[in-house]
Amino acid sequence: MKFIQYLTLSVVFAIAVTFLSGNAYAQPAMPKQAPASGWKNGRLRVSNDAHFLSTTNDRPFFWLGDTGWELFHRLSFEEIQTYLNDRYKKGFNVIQAVILAEFDGIKKPNRYGAIPFNNFNIAAPNPRYFELVDTVVKLCANRDMFLCLLPTWGDKVTKDWGDGPAIFTEKNAYNYGKWLGNRYKDDENVIWMLGGDRPPQKDTNDWRPIWRAMARGIQEGTNYQAFITYHTSGGEKSTSQYIHKEPWLNMNTMQSGHGGGHDVPVWKWVDRDSKLPNPKPTIDAEPNYEDHPVNPWPKWDPKNGYFDNYDVRKQCYRSVFAGAAGVTYGHHAVWQFYSEREEPINHVDRSWTAALDRPGAVDVSILRKLMESRPLLERVYDNSIIVSGQGEKGEFMTAFRGKENSFAMIYLPVGKKIKVRTTWMKSSDIKGWWFDPRLGMVVKGKTQYRADVIEFTPPTQGVGQDWVLVLDNPDYQYRTPLQ
Incomplete structure (x- = not known):
C-alpha cells in the first residue's frame, strides 16, 4: 500500500x-x-x-x-x-x-x-x-x-x-x-x-x-x-x-x-x-x-x-x-x-x-x-583592520568591512582603547559611531580626518562594557546605526 x-x-x-x-x-x-x-x-x-x-x-x-x-x-x-x-x-x-x-x-x-x-x-x-x-x-x-x-x-x-x-x-x-x-x-x-x-x-x-x-x-x-x-x-x-x-x-x-x-x-x-x-x-x-x-x-x-x-x-x-x-x-x-x-x-x-x-x-x-542598518550582503570578515588592542577568549574582537570599503564594524566584548587601520577606506575623512549593544543606543557620530591608523576609545571600559565601533565613509551618507 x-x-x-x-x-x-x-x-x-x-x-x-x-x-x-x-x-x-x-x-x-x-x-x-x-x-x-x-x-x-x-x-x-x-x-x-x-x-x-x-x-x-x-x-x-x-x-x-x-x-x-x-x-x-x-x-x-x-x-x-x-x-x-x-x-x-x-x-x-x-x-x-x-x-x-x-x-x-x-x-x-x-x-x-x-x-x-x-x-x-x-x-x-x-x-x-x-x-x-x-x-x-x-x-x-x-x-x-x-x-x-x-x-x-x-x-x-x-x-x-x-x-x-x-x-x-x-x-x-x-x-x-x-x-x-x-x-x-x-x-x-x-x-x-x-x-x-x-x-x-x-x-x-x-x-x-x-x-x-x-x-x-x-x-x-x-x-x-x-x-x-x-x-x-x-x-x-x-x-x-x-x-x-x-x-x-x-x-x-x-x-x-x-x-x-x-x-x-x-x-x-x-x-x-x-x-x-x-x-x-x-x-x-x-x-x-x-x-x-x-x-x-x-x-x-x-x-x-x-x-x-x-x-x-x-x-x-x-x-x-x-x-x-x-x-x-x-x-x-x-x-x-x-x-x-x-x-x-x-x-x-x-x-x-x-x-x-x-x-x-x-x-x-x-x-x-x-x-540591517548597513548593506547586509556585502560583509567581509577582516580582523586585520584591528592594529592593537586585540585580546583572547573573552576579549577577542571580530571585525568586518563592506565589499566596497564604505563601512566597517568592530565588536569589542570588553571596552578598551583600540587602534584601527583605515587604509581600506578611500576617503579623506572617516565617521565613527560608538554603538551600545546593551541598550541599542548610539553615541553621536564624529567625523574626522582619516589617518592611516586611528586610536578609538569607547565611552566606558571594562568587562561587561561591550561596544560596537561603526566606521563609515561620509560620502555614502549612511543613516545612524539602528534607525
Missing part, C-alpha cells in the same frame, strides 16, 4: 489512539487554522555570493531564530499565540520547532490528546496532530515569520541519548519526508531542518543515508522548492565537516552550545566554513542559551553558574561579525516550555512565560537591527 494511502486509515485507528493516549473525547477541540494574511516575503534562498541569505523576492535576509523546540508538543493554541506574538514584537523572524519532539514525542500526546502517528505507526500520520502544525505555519506567516520545521528530533534516528525510540530507516524516512513536503509545499514560509542535535556520522556509525533519504522525500514532495539545513550536536565540528557536499544541504550550521564553558571560539568555525570551496551560508544554530547552567554534563557544579545575556551577546555578535548569515537565540526555559505541568530539564530556574522578557532576547533583536 502506498504511503499516502495510510492516511485513510485514520478513522480505523481512532479507537486505538483513544485508549493509547487518554480519552480523546475529553480533550479540548483543536483550533481552526489561522488563515494566511498574504505572505509576501517569498521563499528563503541562498544569496548570489553563496555566503548569505535572501528571499526569492530579492530581499536580503538576516536569520534571527528562536528555539521553540517543544512548541507542538507542550503548548496550547492560546499559549502558542502568546509566544509568537512576543517573538514577533522582539524582531525574531525564524522559529525552530520539532514535529516529533525529544521528550517522549512519539507516545506522549500534545495538549489536544493527539499523538503524531495512529497506533504509533510511522506510515499512518495522525491528521489531528498535524492540524496544530498546520495552524502554527499560518500563525507564523501572519506575523511575517518563517517556521523552521524539524521533522524529528535526532533520537528517533540514533539513540545516543533521549527518549527515542529510533524508528527511522531509509525507506520510511523517505516516505515521511515526502508526505511532509507535499503537505507544506505551498507554504513559502516553511524551512526544513534535519538532524535534531545529532551528528550525521560518528565513529563507525553513519546515519547520513537516513537523513539523505528524508531530504530527498522533502525535495520531491515540495517539487524541489524546499530550503533544507541541519541541526548538529555541540562542538567544533559543524555540518560542513560531514555533509557540506550534499546537494540537498542549503546552509551549514554549528552548535557552540553549553558544554564548552564561556567564550567558545565560534568565530573560528564560522570563518573556516566561509572559506570552504563551494561555500554555503553558515550560522550558529545553538549558542549558549540564556539562563542555561554552564557545563552541566555529566553533573552540574553550581559554582559554574548560568550563562547570562552578556554571554549571549558575545557569542552572537562574534559569530555574525565573523561572517555568519544570522544566529539563533535560545532561552533554557523557553525551548522546553517549562511550566508546572512538566518536569524541569537541566536545572531550569523559571517558567517559560517568565523567561520571555529576559534581556538576551532583546539584545539579539538589537543585533538584527544593527546589521
